[in-house]
Amino acid sequence: MNDNAPTFSGPLEFSVSEQCSPDTEIGLVTATDLDEKDTLHVKIKYSLLSGIELFSIHPESGMLIAKTSNLDREVQVVHKVVVEIRDMNGDEKGLFNTATATVTLVDINDNPPTFREATYKVRIDENQADVLVLRIPVDDKDEKKTKNWNAKLVITEGNENGNFRIDTDPETNEGLLYVVKPLDYEKGKVVKMKVTAQNEAPLAGTSASWVSIPLELSVGDVDEGPEFSPPHLVLLVNENTPNGTLLSTYAALDPETKSSAGMRYYNVDDPNSWINVGENTGELKVANTINLKSPLVTNAMYNITIKAVDKSGKSGNGTVTLLIKDVNDNMPEIDKGELVLCEEPNGGRGSVTIVAVDPDLPPYSTPFNFQLPDGHDGKWRLRSIQNNSAVLEQATDMPRGLYRVPVRVSDLQGQGGVQEVQVRVCRCLGGQCAPQRSSAMLGVWGVLAMLLALLLLLLLCIHFVFACTTKGEKVYIDDSSGGMLLMSNTEGPGEDVKSAHLLTIPPTCDSADGSLKKGFLDRMGATSPVSQHQTGQQINQHLIGQQMNQNSFYQTSMRDSLSQGQKGFYSSGRYGGATYTDAALLKQSQLSALYTWQTNGLYLDKKLGYFGDEAEERYADDLLTPYGYEGEGSPAGSVGCCSNLGDQDNLDFLDSLGSKFKTLADICLDREEDIP
Structure with a gap:
C-alpha cells in the first residue's frame, strides 16, 4: 500500500x-x-x-x-x-x-567605487615632504572587506615628477594623498591632477567603468635658501693635477630673485682637502694632489659637498663629484722577497714564478713585459710570460746558493726598469730549503768540540777543588812510633773556640816541612842556609811513607821547643810537601801559609769586633756550655767570649790558657817535647 x-x-x-x-x-x-x-x-x-x-x-x-x-x-x-x-x-x-x-x-564586482565630491581643492607650502595633504572618501556597493570593495586610488595625471603618493585607509576605504617630494613655488604655483578610483578586483557583470575626478593643489610661497644649478655637478679631472688649477665655477641662485649676488660659498665635506672653494665666486681650484689610489675614492669617483649662504642667512647645498682619470705615475714592482728554486728530483733544472704589481689602472698597468737585460750572464731565461707574471728558469746547471738575477719589467706603456730578483737554489723539503749535508757535518763536529771543552773544564774544576780546598782525612803525628790520628766529629754541640792568637805565625818554628821552617827563618832575617839534604831528613823523620819530590796537602798542629829558648808554639795550616832548593820557591811557600793565616785572622777579628760592639745583654747569653767528649762531660767549661784577647805578638798566653783549652788541645793539637 x-x-x-x-x-x-x-x-x-x-x-x-x-x-x-x-x-x-x-x-x-x-x-x-x-x-x-x-x-x-x-x-x-x-x-x-x-x-x-x-x-x-x-x-x-x-x-x-x-x-x-x-x-x-x-x-x-x-x-x-x-x-x-x-x-x-x-x-x-x-x-x-x-x-x-x-x-x-x-557578490561580483559589478559596482565601481564612486567619489562623494565632484572635485577637490587643497593648499600646501613649498619645500614640504612626507606630508598628508588630503583624505579622499569613496563609496562602493559591493561586499565590504573584499577585493570588490577595497578602493585603489590612482593619480592618472599631474604626477609626472613623482611628487605625490596615494595610499588607502583599510578601515574607511579612503584615499590618502601625500606629498613625498617638496614642491617649488617658483616652478609652479598650482598643480592640477586627476584621480581615478578603482578596486583591487576588475569590474564584472556591468558596463560601468572606473570613475575619475579632478584635483587642484595650490603651492604656497616660502622664503627659500639658495639653490645650486645643477644640484649635482660632475667634473672630469686627471690625478696629479697641479695645485691651483681651476676646475669649474659652481654658483648658486636665490630662487626668488634668480641672482647669486651676495652669496658666500663654503667647503662642507672634502675628506682629502683636494678642492678650495672661492668664498665669493664659487670657483673650484685644486688644493692638494689628487690621487686615484686614495681609499676614499670609489669607482674613480670622489664626492665633495659645497654650501651656499645668502644675505638672509639661508643656505643650500650642492654636490660635486670628481671623476678622476688615471695617469701612468707608477712602475711595476717585483716582490723584494727571496724566491726558493727547488732542485728537481731527477736532476733537472728548476724554475720559479716572479710576479709584478702596478697600482695604476689600464691602460697604464698590465699586461707587463718581462726581459733579461743586455749583458746578463746567460745562466737564466724567461718563459711563460703572462698578464703580470713570468717564469724564471735555470739555463745552466749551477751550485746551490743565493743568486741575484736582474730582470727588466715594464707596463703596457713601456714604463719600467731593471729590478733584482733574489733566487735561492737549494734542495727542498716540503717547499722549503732543507739544510745542506756539509752544514750538518759541521754541526756534529761543533757539538763534539763543545762537549770536549766542557769535559776538560769539568776536569780542571775537579783538579782545583782537590788542590785548593780538600783537606786530608788523616793527620800525621811527628812521632817515631809512626801512628796517626783519625779526624772524628764531636758527639755534642760546641762553640767556635778559635782565637786570633792561635792563628798567628811565629817568627821561627819547627814544622813537619823543613822548607816552611826555612821560609819563616828567611822572613825573620835568619842567614843560615838549609840544604836540600837536611830538609829531606826532617821530612823523613816526621812523615811516614811520604815521597821527597811529591806534592801533597796535609794538616798538622804541633807544639815545638825552639832552639832559641822560646816556649811551645801551636800551629795549624795547609802546606805543600815538596822540597825547595832556592829562595824564590821558599818565599812562595811562605806566602801561601801567610795568606791562610791572614784570612783566618780577618774573620776572627771581625767576630771579636762583633762581641765588643754588642750591648751588655748579649753576654748574658754566653753561658757555660758542656762539650761532649767520648761520651763524658768536658771539665773545661765554656769556651766563649771570655777567651784571651791579649796581644797577638805575645806568645806567653799559650802557657796560661788553663784547663779550658786543655781537653781541646789534647784532641786537636800535636804535642811535642821541648827541643833542648
Missing part, C-alpha cells in the same frame, strides 16, 4: 553568483520514499510553490535553476523558495511533503 509520503534527503541551501545568466543550474533537491521500488508509489514529482518568477525546478530530477539574469545581490542577498515533493508522479491522491530552500547570491 502507498502508506509512506516522500521525504527530503539532501541539503536545501544553495548559492549562485549575482547577474548569472538564465538557465544557470543552482543545485539539486533530493528526496526518498520507503514504499516498494519500481512502483508508482515511489515515483516523485518536484514543484515550486513560491519564487517561481526567479527560479524553476525540474519536475523529475529536482534540479533548481535560475530563471532570469536580474539576480542582484545589492538588491536582495538571500532568496527563499518553497519546494513540494509528491509521489504517485504528482497525482492529487498521492502523498506529499514541502520544505523551504535558501538561495544566496554571491
